Each structure stands twice: as structure tokens, then as C-alpha cells.
Amino acid sequence: MFMTPVVLITGFLGAGKTTLINQLLRGDHGLRIAAIVNDFGAINIDAALLADAADSVIGLENGCICCALQGDLLRSLRLVLERSPDLIVIEASGGSDPRGILEVLSDPILTGLLRTDAVAALVDAEDLAAAPQRLRDPLWQAQVRAADFALISKGSLSPGLQAQLAMFRKPLISLQDQGIPLALLLGESGALRKAPEPGRVTADHLASLEWESPLPLDPEGFTAALQEIAPQLLRAKGWLRFAPAPGDLHLLQLAGQRASLSPAPPRSDVTGAKLVLIGLRESFEPEELARALDQSRRIG
Numbered sequence: 001m002f003m004t005p006v007v008l009i010t011g012f013l014g015a016g017k018t019t020l021i022n023q024l025l026r027g028d029h030g031l032r033i034a035a036i037v038n039d040f041g042a043i044n045i046d047a048a049l050l051a052d053a054a055d056s057v058i059g060l061e062n063g064c065i066c067c068a069l070q071g072d073l074l075r076s077l078r079l080v081l082e083r084s085p086d087l088i089v090i091e092a093s094g095g096s097d098p099r100g101i102l103e104v105l106s107d108p109i110l111t112g113l114l115r116t117d118a119v120a121a122l123v124d125a126e127d128l129a130a131a132p133q134r135l136r137d138p139l140w141q142a143q144v145r146a147a148d149f150a151l152i153s154k155g156s157l158s159p160g161l162q163a164q165l166a167m168f169r170k171p172l173i174s175l176q177d178q179g180i181p182l183a184l185l186l187g188e189s190g191a192l193r194k195a196p197e198p199g200r201v202t203a204d205h206l207a208s209l210e211w212e213s214p215l216p217l218d219p220e221g222f223t224a225a226l227q228e229i230a231p232q233l234l235r236a237k238g239w240l241r242f243a244p245a246p247g248d249l250h251l252l253q254l255a256g257q258r259a260s261l262s263p264a265p266p267r268s269d270v271t272g273a274k275l276v277l278i279g280l281r282e283s284f285e286p287e288e289l290a291r292a293l294d295q296s297r298r299i300g
Contacts, residue, residue, distance in 0.1 A: 003112060003113060003115040004081060004084075004085060004086075004087070004088055004113065004114045004115075005086075005087050005088070005114070005116075005117040005186065006087075006088045006089075006090060006105060006114050006115065006116050007024075007088070007089050007090070007114055007117055007118045007119075007120070007185050008090045008092065008098060008101055008102070008105075008118070008119045008240070009021060009086065009089065009090065009092065009117065009122065010092040010096075010098040010119065010120070010121050010122070010143045010146060010147060011092075011094060011121050011122030011123065011124070011143055011151075011153075012064055012094050012122075012124065012134065012137075012140050012143060013094035013095060013141075013206075013234050013235040013255065013278055014094065014124060014127065014234065014235045014253075014254075014255025014256060015094065015122035015123065015124040015127070015154075015255075016122055016124065016153040016154060016175075016274065017089065017091050017092075017094065017122055018037075018149070019153075020122060020153070020175070020180065021035060021089055023039075023180055024089065024180060024182075024185070025089075025106060026173045027180070029183070029186075030085075030087050031087050031141050031184065031186075032085040032086045032087070033081060033085060033086065033087045033088075033089055033227060034085040034087070034088050034089070035088075035089045035091065035166070036061055036073065036076050036077070036080065036088065036089070036091070037089075037090075037091045038092065038093045038096070046119075062277035072102050072244050073090075073101065073104050073106060074109070074110075077104070077105075077110065078109075078110075078112070078143070081113055081114065085110075087113070087186070088114065092143075094235065094278075095139070095206045095208075095278065096137060096141045096203040097143070097146070098119065098142070098143060098146045098147075099142065099146055102116070102119070102146065102288050106296070107113035110258065112177075117173070117183060118148055118149075118185045118186070119146055119147045119148050120147055120148065120149060120150075120151050120185065121143050121144045121146070121147035121149075121150050121151070121170070122150075122151050122153050123144065123150045123151065123152050123153065123157075123165070123172075123282075124153055124154050124255070124256075125153065125156055125157050125161075126154045126155050126256065126257075126258065127152050127154070127256045128146055128157065128161050128196055129158065129161070130256055130257055131156075131256065132161070132164075135161075135165075138201045139201045139205075141176060141179060141201075142201040144165075144168050144170060145168060147170060148170070148171075148184075149170050149171040149172070149173055149181075149184060150165065150168070150170045150172050150173065151173050151175050151181075152172055152174045153171065153175050153176075155174075155175075155176060156174060156176060157172070175229045187194075204281070205280060206234070206278060206280065206281060206284070207277070207278070207279060207281040207282055207284040207286070208276060208277060208278045208279075209276070209277045209282070209284075209286045209289055209290065210274075210275070210276055210277075211238075211273070211275045211276075211277065211289070211290055211293050212273060212274050212275070212276075213242065213273040213293070213294075213297050214271050214272050215271070215272045215297045216241040216242055216243040216246040216271075216273075217240060217241065217242050217243070217272060217273055217274050217296045217297060218242070218296055218297070219242045219243075221295060221297075222235070222240070222242070222296040222297035224293040225293050225295060225296045226254075226259065229246055229261070229277075229288075229289050229292050229293070230254070231283075232237075232248070232279045232283055232288075232289065233254060233277055233278065233279045234255075234256070234278050234279050234283065235255055235274060235276075235278040235279075236252060236253075236254035236255065236259075236276065236277045236278070237251075237252060237253050237254065237274065237275070237276055238251075238252055238254055238274045238275030238276055239251060239252070239264055239267060239270045239273065239274050239275075240261070240264050240272075240273045240275075241270065241271065241272055241273065243294070246271075246272075247263040248263070249263070249265070249266060249270060250262065250263065250264055251263070251264040251276065260271060273293075275293070277289055
């Protein structure tokens, strides 16, 4: 009996999960792929970024895919299975413990319908070099421990970081040197998979803010605001329009110390800006962040 294979992609905020899945969706493999995506916040940006590449995309919003939305994930899987895809790819939120997803995938209602082929954790080499304390983050550790292997993104690990990662006893695969390991991602390993370890690490130490503007932004004002608030942020992403050329839509991606703006496909629902900001709760001041961004709105 055919069981639809599932690949779960996990990893911390900004590690490159959506980029990896986009590359997988656009790969020359001839597979009809469905994607299920969860964002940290109510504005599901990742689902929109994948919508043009996947056979079908379902976005789960307003919470962590691994806890509050487990029921939605189960319903989404059953809906996707009705379309008979060759492969289902699930992107876990960067602020979540993937063991909740693995519990859903082992639900008796799905027995005989799907199998979990691979769980891959993206490890951001640049982020670890800049913030080696990430290795001690219980949530970061839970994501790596739940994986079959770690995919090293955004560069190479130093020998020291490689030695520290050895404690997790996971194969380390460099995306920079080896590319996407399709043979690993699409190999049948579900029959050998153990049940997820009990317990769950929550994302209580993370906080988020969804900020929207109906008006285009002043480019200089936004640059100044971003420089002011960046120290509070682990991750920021969303769409922006700038005066005096509001017809052009831009995609903002900020992860750690990296920020980029790139052209984005047209969207009728963004007249000014839609952003999601994520940071550590202990240093995250939503009112301060919103006030700084409000000042970048173009008036008149």
C-alpha cells in the first residue's frame, strides 16, 4: 500500500528553512509536492513565499504548529492527502519544538496513509559564529535532537563549533558544499523511526509583534527605525512599499545581524507594510518597536 512520504524541516529563526523548501519545490525531480507552513505570528509570510512553487500550500497561523495548532495540522494533512501529492513537506516554526509535529504524524488516524521519511534541522553557521550561546538554548537543542541529520546553512562551521555539535551525534551536511541532499530527504526511513521523546520545550522566552501600515514608508525613516530596533530582534520579515515609488513591493528579511531587501511579487493586500518582528521576551519592547516604525510612515 502506498503511503505518502513526509519530510519535516525544523530549525531556529532565520536559519533558511523557507529558502531550502523553495529550492526543493523548484528542483528537477518531477514530484508533486504539497507544503504545510507555520509562521510565528498571525501574518503567515512563509506560506506566501512558497505559494508560487508548491503544488499546494496550507498556512497555519496564530500559534506554534507544535502545540496550539496540532488539531489544525491533522486536519491540514487529511486535506492535503485528498490531493494525492507525491510528497508532503512541513516547515516547523523557528520558535517551536518539532516533537509536537512528530506526535501528530504518528496519530492512529494517519496510519497507513503517510510515513515520515526524514526530519532535517537547519543549523545557521553565521548565527552560531555570532551567537555561540545558541548551543545552550533548550529550544534550539530540541530542534536538533529531533532531527535525523543537521543541514549546515549560510557558510561553514568552525572546527570548534563542529566539535560542540558532535554532542548531538547527528550527521552534519553542508548545504554550501554538498547542496540539498535529496537522497536523504526522500529516502524511506519511516519504518525505522522511533517515537518522539516525551516532553516539550516551549517558546515562552520569545515574543512577537505584527506591525502594519496602510501608507507607504519613507525609505530613510525606515532605515533609521530598523537600525534603532535591530538590537531587540532575532528575526524580522515582511513586505514593504516605499514612497515615492509605492508601486514597487519589497521583501524584508532580517536574521541576527543580516538584513536584506529584495523585489517581491505583487500583492494587493499590502498598501504600505506588513511585518512580523520576533525577539527575546526579556529585551523585547513591542510599544517601543511600534513607535519607531510608526515614525517611518510617509505622511502627505
